[in-house]
């Protein structure tokens with residue numbers, strides 16, 4: 001944590017979480033599914049948009065999990081995870097894995113096979129990154145998990161996009177942006 005520099009006249013006003021969240025929602029992202037398996041063999045999966053590339057040498061990616069999330073400790077303790085970038089027509093799957101539930105794989109088992117470290121691997125996705133946990137950082141109310149990519153795959157599918165709390169295809173978002181511009 002850095003101290004506010006002496007030469008600066010005054011500290012800015014405290015940040016209001018709600019308006020910061022609203023501002024951050026203007027940053028457009030893709031939508032991913034991250035999966036892992038616990039030491040006891042229980043599969044976990046959650047929808048995320050905090051995915052980011054970090055480094056090519058070594059090949060590193062990262063994502064963030066809220067420490068209060070039901071399954072957070074499983075990801076922190078697991079040696080591997082798999083990140084799948086979801087396609088535009090996988091919004092239902094994104095919503096399914098964004099709801100807390102004891103076993104999210106019931107009813108969707110057929111969509112997965114086994115990947116690195118026995119983690120469930122989504123068979124159809126824009127791209128998948130099978131990662132070995134490289135480092136884990138506890139920052140604020142989140143854990144940041146950095147993974148070393150051991151295997152990846154990609155396709156030509158069009159991505160699912162998240163912007164201002166809405167999921168949709170690139171075309172859906174372009175149409176919405178056009179409507180907002182017209183109304184202004």
Ligand SMILES: Cc1cc2nc3c(=O)[nH]c(=O)nc-3n(C[C@H](O)[C@H](O)[C@H](O)COP(=O)(O)O)c2cc1C
Nearest residue numbers: 046047048049050064065066069070071098099100
């Ligand atoms: C588009 C979208 C993006 C999300 N991104 C994240 C994220 O990056 N990190 C996180 O901890 N939760 C994120 N969530 C919320 C989790 O998906 C949700 O809390 C889920 O229930 C967590 O799984 P669990 O209850 O099995 O622990 C996101 C939800 C949505 C719909």
